[in-house]
Amino acid sequence: MSFKENNLKISDLIEVVKKAGELLKSFYEKEIDVFEKDGVELVTRADLEVQNYLKKELTKIKSVSFIGEEEYVKAEISRLLEKNEIFWLVDPVDGTINFIRKIPWFAISVALMIGRDPVAGVIYNPVTEECFFGEAGKGAFVEKNGKIKRLKVSSTSEFKEALLCTSFPGKCKLIGFEKCVELFKEFNILTRGVRRFGATALDLAYVAWGKYDGFWEPFLKPWDCAGGILLVIEAGGKVTDFKGNPYHPFLENLVASNHKLHHHLIEVTSRWCENVD
Numbered sequence: 689m690s691f692k693e694n695n696l697k698i699s700d701l702i703e704v705v706k707k708a709g710e711l712l713k714s715f716y717e718k719e720i721d722v723f724e725k726d727g728v729e730l731v732t733r734a735d736l737e738v739q740n741y742l743k744k745e746l747t748k749i750k751s752v753s754f755i756g757e758e759e760y761v762k763a764e765i766s767r768l769l770e771k772n773e774i775f776w777l778v779d780p781v782d783g784t785i786n787f788i789r790k791i792p793w794f795a796i797s798v799a800l801m802i803g804r805d806p807v808a809g810v811i812y813n814p815v816t817e818e819c820f821f822g823e824a825g826k827g828a829f830v831e832k833n834g835k836i837k838r839l840k841v842s843s844t845s846e847f848k849e850a851l852l853c854t855s856f857p858g859k860c861k862l863i864g865f866e867k868c869v870e871l872f873k874e875f876n877i878l879t880r881g882v883r884r885f886g887a888t889a890l891d892l893a894y895v896a897w898g899k900y901d902g903f904w905e906p907f908l909k910p911w912d913c914a915g916g917i918l919l920v921i922e923a924g925g926k927v928t929d930f931k932g933n934p935y936h937p938f939l940e941n942l943v944a945s946n947h948k949l950h951h952h953l954i955e956v957t958s959r960w961c962e963n964v965d
Contacts, residue, residue: 696749696750696800696808698808698810698821698823698826700749701746701749701798701800701808701810701821702810702812702819702821702831704742704745704746704749704798705742705796705798705810705812705819706812706814706819707741707745708738708741708742708745708780708796708812709796709812709813709814710814711734711737711738711741712734712738712780712781712787712796712814713814713815715732715733715734715737715738716734716787716790716814716815720732720733720734720788721733722788730784730785730788731758731784732781732784732787732788734780734781734787735757735758735780735781735784736758736780738780738781738796739756739757739758739759739778739780742754742756742776742778742780742796742798743756743759743776743778746776746778746798747776750774750776750800752773752774752775752776753768753773753774753775753776754775754776754778755768755775755776755777755778755910755911756776756778756779756780756911757778757779757780757909757911758780765910765938768801768803769803769804769938771803772802772803773802773803774800774801774802775800775801776798776799776800776801777798777799777800777801777806777910777911777914777937778796778797778798778799778911779796779797779798779889779909779911779912780796781794781795781796782794782795782796782797782811782887782888782889782890782911782912783795783885783886783887783889783890785886786885786886786887791886792813792815792816793813793885793886793887793890794813794815794887794890795811795812795813795814795887795889795890795893796810796811796812796814797809797810797811797889797911797912797914797915797916798810798811798915799911799914799915799918799937801914801937804936804937804938805824805936806824806914806915806917806918806937807823807824807918808821808822808823808824808918809821809822809914809915809916809918809919810915811889811890811892811893811915811916811919813890816832817832817833818830818831818832818893819831819832820839820893820896820897820915820919822839822896822918822919822922822923823922824918824922825922826922827839827922827923828896828918828919828920828922828923830893830897839893839896839897839898839919839922839923840896840897840898840923840924841895841896841898841901841920841923841924841925841945841946841947842898842899842900842901842946843898843946843948844901844946844948844949845948845949847878847879847949847952848878848879848880849879849880850879850880850901850902850949850952851879851880851881851882851883851899851900851901852875852879852881852882852883852900852901852902852903852904852953853882853883853884853885853891853894853895853900853902853903854871854872854875854882854883854884854891854903854904854905855884855885855886855887855888855891855905856868856872856884857905857906857907857908857909867960868906870960871904871906871956871957871960872884874956875904875953875956878952878956879901883900888905888908888912888913888916889912889913889915889916891903891905891916892913892915892916892917892919892920892944893916893919895916895920895923895925895944895945895946896916896919896920896922896923896925897923898923898946901945901946901949902943902944902945902946902949902950902953903942903943903944903945904930904941904942904943904944904953904957905941905942906930906940906941906960907940907941908937908939908940908941908942910937910938911937913937913942914937916944917935917937917942917944920944924946924947925944925945925946925947926944926945926946926947926950927942927943927944928942928943928950928954929941929942929943930942930943930954930957930958930960930961931954931957931958931961932950932951932954932958941957941961943957
């Protein structure tokens with residue numbers, strides 16, 4: 689079942705996300721309250737208010753369940769997956785620490801899911817006004833400065849020339865940061881370099897855009913990556929888990945690439961799994 693078959697228009701979804709972006713940007717331009725959650729993560733009033741806005745407006749577009757980072761129940765997620773239901777999956781602010789520190793690398797990420805599969809996604813940075821969007825089977829695109837361009841992954845085929853990106857989620861602190869740094873060190877040695885900017889949704893969008901050649905991250909949450917993996921696939925890339933198995937957003941460990949380099953990334957990440965398990 690596609691996005692269109694649900695009688696939905698991607699333009700409607702983009703409009704809602706951009707308006708949520710205006711709200712998020714208004715918070716970005718002033719000081720806001722910051723709270724700690726789960727011992728390692730931060731959340732702000734902006735996260736909560738943007739999520740509430742998205743919940744209200746997205747369920748007008750399609751009246752289905754809504755799963756957001758700042759308000760979710762694991763049992764509800766399990767039910768939706770078991771029944772292969774349609775639902776919204778949302779991260780109101782991916783890159784919260786950047787947002788708090790006034791670093792303009794953060795985004796709203798929205799995906800419409802059917803079970804484990806994203807069928808439409810929008811990722812929007814309200815500061816740079818880069819809007820990434822895609823539909824399953826329809827391609828992926830970026831809108832910037834009023835112009836729309838089709839996304840296509842890079843053509844890099846030599847691993848030593850690859851530019852990769854990653855993030856270190858909060859769980860890395862809990863299991864021991866050295867375990868996550870092992871991958872970072874090895875990929876820096878094997879490639880042209882690795883960037884770590886702190887917003888998974890944008891990292892994946894940039895892989896789809898061909899700016900990066902590949903991405904990996906352990907311990908992901910589904911709202912971090914659902915929209916992004918759709919973009920990578922629709923732009924001609926490949927997405928798997930750390931061992932090269934088929935990936936969906938409810939698995940923890942993700943590798944995304946331009947397809948040509950994927951086996952090189954998997955060779956490294958699969959060894960990491962053996963060391964951590």
